[in-house]
Amino acid sequence: MKCSTPSLKFKSVLVLAAISLFHLTAIAQEEKAGASAQELADKLANPVASLISVPLQNNLSYGIGPFNGSKYTINVQPVIPFKLSDNLNLITRYIVPIVDQRDITGENTHQFGLSDATITAFLAPKSEKIIWGFGPAFLVPTATDKVLGTQKFGIGPSVLxxxxxxxxxxxxxxxxxxxxxxxxxxxxxxxxxxxxxxSHSYKSGASLGANVEITQNWDGNTTMVSLNPSIGAVTKLGSQVVQFALMPLIPIIGPSEYKPDWGLRAVLAFVFPGS
Incomplete structure (x- = not known):
């Protein structure tokens, strides 16, 4: 079967992100940015930190399904906190996926557009050691193509x-x-x-980590599991604080029609530490 690929500009985004990541990691280590960079890296590792950020998460997967399809997804993921009291914050997280996929639904097929959005609101009491939060998660049917979404509105609990x-x-x-x-x-x-x-951070703002993601579709009786090691760096582009991260996406478990052979994730997050 032929190997389909995303457009050149999407691959270029990932290549440039990878090059920039290692370059900026080296710069951060040389400059020894100190505790402030490490503090930002730690806050960015905390999903309910009171910190405004706008991550752009680029995901590329190859070898999907019987037609050896490929899928590129950029998740626009702004995080906006609200102070409710001196001891309680509301952390809102938004995920808006833009998808470009080929040979997923059939040979020589192509879909491009928005997928469904996910919005989560965490009530997060202030804490220094054991951090927790809970709140509702919403599935919003924003997909511009019926293949890319569920055409359903959903709701449920979320906890950290x-x-x-x-x-x-x-x-x-x-x-x-x-x-x-x-x-x-x-x-x-x-x-x-x-x-x-x-995640483990360093004084330079660099970080190493890993996560395991599990998705269980109870109605479809399907389970997806992936292991994702990561390397990252907090630095500046001009006056703008940013974090770069790069991670391979290693599929462990999944049905053959959905499980890719391999994947790659590159993240560029714009950080606003003064918020």
Whole structure:
């Protein structure tokens, strides 16, 4: 079977991100940015940190399904905190996926557009060691192509618990979403997602880590598991604070029609530490 590939500009984004990551990691280590860079790296490892950031998460997967398809997804993921009191924050997280996929639904097929958005709102009490948060997660049917979305509106609980010390972050993030409205001709959504993560930061702002992502579709009786080691760096582009991260996506478990042979993720996050 032929090997389909995303457009050149999408591959170029990942290549440039990888080159920039290692270049900027070296710069960060040479400059020894100190505790402030490490503090930012630690906050970025905390999903409920009171910090405004706009990550652009680029995901590229190859060898999907019987037609050896490929899929490029850029997730626009702004994180916006709100202070409710001196001891309680509301952390809102948005995931808006833009998808370009080829040979997924059949040979020589192509879909491009928005997929469904996910919005999560965590109530997060202030804590220094054991950090936790909980709140609702919403599935919003924003897909511009019926193949790219569920055509369902969903809701469910989301929870985070983690331990964080200087330079070390370890935790668990989970949600479960059920569909409650939408196109009755489409399959219901009954999906559980969990991510276990570990990250170690350095004074330079560099970080090493890994996470395991598990997605269980109860109605479809399918399980997807991937292991994702990562390397990252906090630095500046001009006056703008940014974080770069690069990680291979290693599929462990998944049905043959969905499980890719391999994947790669590159993240560029714009950080606003003064927020």
């Amino acid at each position: 618990i983690m331990h964080q010390g200087k330079g070390l972050s370890v935790g668990l993030l989970a949600n479960h979403i059920w569909s409650v409205a939408g196109n009755q001709d489409r399959a219901d959504v009954n999906q559980f997602y969990v991510q276990a993560f570990l």
